[in-house]
Amino acid sequence: MARVTVEDCVDKVPNRFELVLLAARRARSVAAGSMITVDRDNDKNPVVALREIADETIDLDDLKSSLVHSLQRRVEVDEPEEDNMAALMSSSSEWAGVVQEGEPEETFTASEVGATDEAPAENEETEADDPFAAS
Template sequence: MARVTVEDCIDKVENRFELVLLASHRARLISSGAPLTVDRDRDKNPVVALREIAEQTIAPDDLKEQLIHSLQKYVEVDEPEAETVPLLGNTAAASTADSDADIQFDRMSEEDLLRGLEGLVPPAATEEDERE
């Protein structure tokens, strides 16, 4: 087959620079084992890629999406919004709405906390611990 030229492909991809990017991406895909959509005819991978674009056996828009996806380092996944679900421990408290207003928190000073930590003793050693 005669050599493919940029003019053969320019009506499929208007921008020459984008054409080069798409053809080089397709040539890399071919070299990594992607199936061909045209006969090779002893042509090298870039020429085969240009022929595929010229003969419209592969869509330039699909190539563009594949190229963008291959260059992305972080793929953002659209996940549904998290629904507010009450915690299991709060279900009993949620059933009695009046008790929510009565909740009080204990306050402890730093000195009280340190005194409490100093008074802690290590747990007694069991027979299994002594054997190890």
């Protein structure tokens, strides 16, 4: 094949927009050092990518999944929910304020937690009153 045209590739990838995305992804990977599967014949990377698609020397499904993965901003990992729930159920329930039977309940006095008996003066603003206070 001396020249590659879009018509040669449309048989393999019917959507022209998808063809452009796949060829661009493959051309970038060739530029990054990926091995080419056709003779270069002094062609540039986009032409080599189109020739590989037309000759079906690369796996289009792998190329599509690579393209989708490169365009994703957030990659979700499939984890079974049962494992997450089991981990949550087995963890200590102290953070939720639940006291299990047989365990002594901890109590604190006001002085232990830093509370004071003084009330703020009427003209004084408290941190809770000021919504713009730096935290």
